[in-house]
Amino acid sequence: MTRDLTITAVHLTPILVADPPLLNTQGVHQPYTPRLIVEVETADGTTGVGETYGDAKYLELARPFADKLIGRQVPDLNGLFTLADEVAVDSSRVSGQVDVGGLRGVQTADKLRLSVVSGFEVACLDALGKALGLPVHALLGGKVRDAVEYSAYLFYKWAYHPDGVPCEQDDWGAALDPAGVVEQARAFTERYGFTSFKLKGGVFPPEEEIAAIRALAEAFPGHPLRLDPNGAWSVETSLKVAEELGDVLEYLEDPALGTPAMAEVAARTGVPLATNMCVTTFAEIREAFTKGAVQVVLSDHHYWGGLRNTQQLAAVCRTFGVGVSMHSNTHLGISLAAMTHVAATVPNLHHACDSHYPWQSEDVLTERLTFDGGKVAVSDAPGLGVELDRERLAFLHRRWLDDDGTLRDRDDAAAMRVADPGWTTPSVPRW
Ligand SMILES: O=C([O-])[C@@H](O)[C@@H](O)[C@H](O)[C@@H](O)C(=O)[O-]
Ligand SMILES: [Mg+2]
Structure with missing residues (x-):
């Protein structure tokens, strides 16, 4: 049977998902974080889902982009990039600075566009996989492993969001000193079987x-x-x-800000340096690799522009003998499924990937993805192998609609000011 994979509808659903009070160098996570759920629908009734950042600046781009998709073919993945270039980016959204809330490197118009494209690329791959009866990893060339390893992503954290802030309560408790961090790590191993650990630092003095x-x-x-x-x-x-810490570290991640500083550190230590801040686009690769500034690049399919771009990044890293693994930000199960599919296809993935997923008590899936021995099994079901829970989606969307606008953009410094009114984003370097 010939299928008609013409895109006939695109649904964009911004949502707010519960987030615990995780601390980082710029502040603390807000009680709810915005995400955008993308659905594409084809003429023959096939649907596909994707997920990306949900802050206003991404929504502003996603809406006109979605309109342009109507009438195009789901398998035309390359066309997504051409189309994205046609969507104007409001210049006030482009800082030329490190993206404050997301800690994701310099914010450019291209990066904003790519972050939006990624949600649509994943949705199209999901739809295409379902139409062909193939898992997404097969559309990407096939898996080279049956399960993808993730690390326990440890955070200093408060037990509660500041007084008076409406929120969902998490069951992790506080972690504000070495004993608390170890206790959190034990909980991670008991609940999910992780065997490697990453601590989010830059919160307390380095000692x-x-x-x-x-x-x-x-x-x-x-x-x-x-x-x-x-x-x-x-x-x-x-x-x-x-x-x-040289004797115990697998790597140090973004200890200093920017390629020149990272290059200086790299030149004077044998400890490998990883980044999700100074190599965040293809354009940034040349300088960083030429200067030997990083030994591991942490890809993020959201801001690298999707799963196929992530594979291309991995190939460039392989060519230059630089390691590759995966960065994460607050995300839900659609993104974890996408990360797992692409990670399964990358031969040179030698470090456990990061994921915030264990911190997310809420999801939009009928069935949550699970970690077994710290790994997520690679699904062989058609598409991503996930199913949208429409009631949950509607509930989380309702929360977004009901918000007065204060939580629609991630702002860790603003969240910190609720507890500490004098807090300002620390200047860099902080220590
Ligand atoms: O969630 C956080 O607080 C992280 O700090 C996140 O924003 C970073 O982008 C990220 O996880 C990282 O590895 O830098
Ligand atoms: Mg990082």
């Missing part, structure tokens, strides 16, 4: 974070450990931390 990593090394001897202060340290501080 305290060094102590936390030492405590993890003692509690989990021989397990891979990473520390990521999101560029909060000077070159000298980065070198001091590298020296003190």
